[in-house]
Structure formats: structure tokens, C-alpha cells
């Protein structure tokens with residue numbers, strides 16, 4: 001009774017926008033088999049392995065009509081998530097059998113009408129609930145809606161999911177207090193609801209939540225199903241209250257279906273095949289026991305035998321019923337989505353500007369962190385003190401200073417950039433899988449968003465240390481030196497982005513980054529001047545070498561001299577560390593050109609590496 005009240009309550013407050021699905025979809029899956037390759041020991045030698053195939057799904061069938069909510073139950077590893085992913089059109093590989101949506105295979109039109117809520121809530125921790133949903137609305141809703149209408153949709157979702165109380169709270173994360181787990185889950189559901197999906201897939205939407213919150217979420221899903229939507233979810237041990245809210249239940253064990261049909265008929269069915277619960281118990285506990293091969297009263301039989309007899313019972317008793325439902329025409333005429341299949345809901349610029357604003361908001365705490373500013377200020381002042389008013393006559397010191405600046409502004413931006421993509425990996429996968437935006441607009445937004453701070457910090461550093469260390473006091477030398485540093489930052493940032501995107505793992509990327517940067521630094525020409533020929537080629541890739549060359553050119557002229565002993569003058573260009581790098585004009589121009597090439601090339605590598613993230617069937 002209380003349940004019904006709750007359901008009615010939700011139904012009453014549902015804003016009109018989400019009252020019904022635009023395109024009710026009947027989901028049918030027939031004999032779905034999924035195999036993966038595994039390495040199996042074989043051959044004559046112990047070490048030899050050959051690949052074998054393992055069946056994860058062993059012929060699962062069923063029909064879910066609009067207005068129905070299907071729960072997939074089963075022990076851990078029984079294949080629920082795999083089946084859900086397959087039904088959601090996100091599983092590629094060795095998948096056979098047929099999965100149709102209103103009688104048609106998965107298409108862009110189906111994708112546009114499908115919401116998929118993954119088990120992990122992948123959300124930006126610093127955004128508020130409202131911001132999260134508004135940005136998603138701006139990115140996902142079609143371009144024929146105005147911005148105000150999209151915001152209105154987000155507001156409606158907030159209202160329908162009961163998120164009004166926490167609408168201005170931040171999402172939070174591991175080390176950041178934010179909304180509760182249940183609220184976070186509802187935000188994830190809300191992101192999918194925004195597109196008013198006809199089909200909604202959810203992977204364990206209630207795991208980790210208390211039973212009251214779980215109940216609220218399932219009630220909301222029940223409401224959604226009630227609006228002619230097809231809802232499919234995996235769930236771990238629902239309470240009996242929840243269990244009876246599901247219209248249909250699929251019980252799985254090791255990839256085999258053990259039951260498919262109405263939740264209310266499940267106990268009758270298992271009693272009819274000889275497995276009745278001996279005491280009154282939560283049906284889902286009973287079903288999970290069965291799927292694990294545990295049955296009261298049959299304790300003599302071993303678990304494998306029980307599971308096998310349940311698989312056989314399904315084949316002889318239920319399979320034909322399930323197949324006949326599959327063969328039926330369905331309650332609805334197969335309607336189609338007549339809208340022109342546009343790949344993207346927004347223009348490139350539209351996506352770029354929303355992603356830029358969202359990125360700046362999410363990362364402003366990080367990019368403008370006080371600790372980072374203090375770090376740069378301290379290093380600038382330290383350098384200023386150590387090299388206080390250095391003069392050309394102490395050439396070794398001055399070249400050392402220029403090389404220090406080169407190195408610092410190589411390492412610093414590289415390690416800022418290296419984490420960018422590994423940190424974004426889950427979000428990028430989630431959003432690209434649901435076709436939210438183009439990779440190019442995302443890439444540009446992310447790299448441009450970080451630029452201001454990336455360029456402000458070296459500028460502050462250079463302005464402080466330049467005058468303290470007494471480098472060439474002309475505007476020309478200062479500005480050209482400043483440009484060189486910014487140029488260096490952009491190239492090093494590009495390298496960091498590329499390493500991060502290729503490796504996609506923070507730890508490995510850091511290791512790679514330090515090794516590469518150290519190699520570049522060693523090849524920079526300052527530490528070693530007589531590099532063995534077989535390794536000398538590294539200098540052609542060394543950002544540090546080119547930067548040092550350009551910085552030297554900004555400070556010294558080709559014919560400049562310095563005091564190299566009592567009453568003795570020498571040519572600057574003959575000083576060993578300078579000679580190794582060179583002060584010649586052609587070399588300097590070439591260095592500038594090659595830096596520009598690297599700046600672009602590294603970004604291109606990063607972009608190409610990202611193309612593999614979030615790629616699924618269309």
C-alpha cells in the first residue's frame with residue numbers, strides 16, 4: 001500500500017516533459033550468446049598457451065514491452081552486466097543471436113532513445129547537481145530546443161527525481177564531501193532521463209544504498225516504465241518489497257537463463273520443477289541460492305547437479321513460453337523514429353563552448369590553486385637570489401640560469417598536462433559512448449581551458465626572475481625570452497598530453513614523462529658537450545635543446561665578447577656550453593620551426609590516441 005502511495009506520488013509530480021516516451025520500444029533478445037577469447041594452457045610445453053573460447057552468455061532470450069521493468073538477477077559473474085551491455089548496443093566482439101528494438105537492429109535512432117546508467121557514477125566532483133544536469137542538457141538535447149528550454153528540462157528532471165533539496169550542493173568525490181550516494185545515483189539517472197529515453201538500462205542502480213533509498217530509486221524507475229518506457233536493470237538481492245515491483249525477472253547462473261517471466265510467478269514455477277522454499281523467505285534470496293546451486297531439501301545433491309537440473313528445466317519447461325512471446329507481434333505496432341538521423345545534437349561551436357565552460361568550472365580549483373602559484377613564486381625568487389645580478393662575465397653561471405629556466409618550464413607544464421587525459425578517461429568513455437560530442441570539440445575545449453593559467457604562471461616567473469638575475473636589460477631581450485618560455489611551455493604541454501593520452505594511466509605516464517624529459521634535458525647541450533655519436537640524435541627531439549638555443553639567441557649576439565681572464569676577452573659563441581648548442585642565425589630559425597612542428601605533432605598524437613576511447617557500435 002505504502003509502495004503504491006509512493007508510486008502515485010511520483011507519478012503525480014512527474015513534469016509533463018517526461019510523462020511519456022516519444023517512441024515506445026519493444027526489446028526482444030533471442031538466443032544471445034557471447035564468447036570471449038581466453039588463454040588456455042596447451043601444446044606440448046607447459047609454457048605454451050593457446051587461445052580458447054569461453055561462453056559468457058549461453059543462449060539468453062526474452063521480451064520486454066514498453067511499460068515493463070525487467071530485473072536481471074544472478075550471482076556475481078553470472079553475466080548480468082554483459083547481457084545488459086549487449087542489450088544496450090555497447091558490446092562488440094563475438095556476440096550472436098538477435099537483439100531487436102521494435103523489430104529492428106540497434107541503430108542511431110535507437111541510440112538516441114536509449115539511456116544507459118553504468119554501475120559507477122561518473123560525475124565531475126566540483127560541479128553542483130544543477131550544473132551537472134544543465135551542462136548535460138546543453139550537450140545532449142537537440143539543437144532545435146533553445147537554451148532556456150534545455151535548462152527547463154534539467155529543472156524538470158531535478159524535480160522529478162526529488163533532487164530539489166540538494167540542487168546547489170556539489171557532487172563530491174573521494175576526498176570531497178558532496179551529495180549522498182543515493183542522490184549521486186539519481187543524478188546519473190537524471191542525466192539519462194534528460195533525453196527522455198524510451199529504453200533505459202541500469203547496471204545495479206541500488207548497490208551500496210540503504211533499502212529505503214533503493215526503494216525510492218526503483219519507484220522512480222517504475223514511474224518511468226509506466227510512461228511507456230522499457231526499463232532493464234541488473235540488481236543484487238532486492239528486498240521483497242522491491243522484488244514485486246518488477247514486471248519481469250530474468251534469473252541467470254553462469255551465463256544460462258534459469259527463469260524468465262513474471263516476478264509473481266517465479267515461486268510457483270520453481271515449486272513445479274521441484275524447488276520450493278522450505279520457509280517463507282525473500283524471493284530474491286531464494287533465487288540467488290538456486291542460481292548458486294543451493295536448495296533446501298535437496299542438500300544431498302551437489303551444487304553442479306542442482307544448477308544443471310535447473311538449466312534443463314528451463315529448456316524443457318520455460319524456453320517454449322519465452323520463444324512464443326518472442327514470436328508474437330508485440331503489443332505495439334512497430335513505430336519508427338522519423339526524425340532525420342543527425343549524428344550530433346549540437347554544432348561544433350555549441351559543444352566546444354559548453355565543454356569549455358564546464359571544464360573551467362570543474363578545474364578552476366586545480367588550475368588556480370594557491371599551492372601552484374606559491375610554488376612558482378618561490379622558485380622564481382630562489383632563482384633570483386641564487387643568480388642575483390649575474391653578469392656576462394660569469395658566463396658559466398648565466399648559461400646555467402638559462403638552462404635551469406628551460407628545464408623548469410619543461411618539467412612543470414609536462415607534469416601538469418600528463419594527468420589531463422588519464423583523469424578524464426572514465427568521463428570521456430561515458431560521454432563519447434553515448435555520442436554526446438565530437439572528440440575534436442572536447443579536445444580543443446580541454447586544452448584551451450587550461451591555457452590561461454599555463455601561460456600566466458611562466459609569465460609571472462619570468463618577470464620576477466629576469467630582473468632579479470640581471471639578464472640583458474633591454475625590452476627586446478626580455479620579450480623574446482618571454483616568448484621562448486611560453487613556446488617551451490606549449491611544446492612541453494603537448495608532449496605531456498600525448499604521453500597521458502597514449503598511456504592513459506597516471507603512474508605509467510609519470511614514469512614515461514620523467515624518463516623522456518630527463519633524456520631531453522641530458523641532450524640539451526648544457527651537461528654534456530661531447531655526446532657519443534650513437535646517442536647524439538636525441539638532441540634533435542629535445543625541446544630543452546631548442547629552447548636553450550632560442551634563449552641564448554635572445555641574450556647574446558654572435559660577435560659578443562666577455563672577460564674570460566685578467567685583461568682577456570673571449571667570444572661568447574666559443575664558450576663550450578654555448579658552442580655545443582650554437583648561436584648561428586640559421587640554426588636559431590630552424591629551432592623555432594622545429595619547436596612549432598613538435599607543438600603540433602604532440603597534440604596530434606594525443607588526439608589520435610584519444611580516438612580509441614569510447615568507441616562502440618553506432
Ligand SMILES: Nc1ncnc2c1ncn2[C@@H]1O[C@H](COP(=O)(O)OP(=O)(O)OP(=O)(O)O)[C@@H](O)[C@H]1O
Pocket residue numbers: 036056074075076077078079080081082083234
Ligand atoms: N572481456 C572480458 N574478459 C574476461 N572475462 C570477462 C569479460 N567480460 C566478462 N567476463 C567474465 O564474464 C563473467 C560475467 O561477467 P559480468 O560482469 O557480466 O557478471 P555479472 O553477473 O554482472 O557480475 P557482477 O554482479 O559481479 O557485476 C565474469 O566471470 C567475467 O569475469
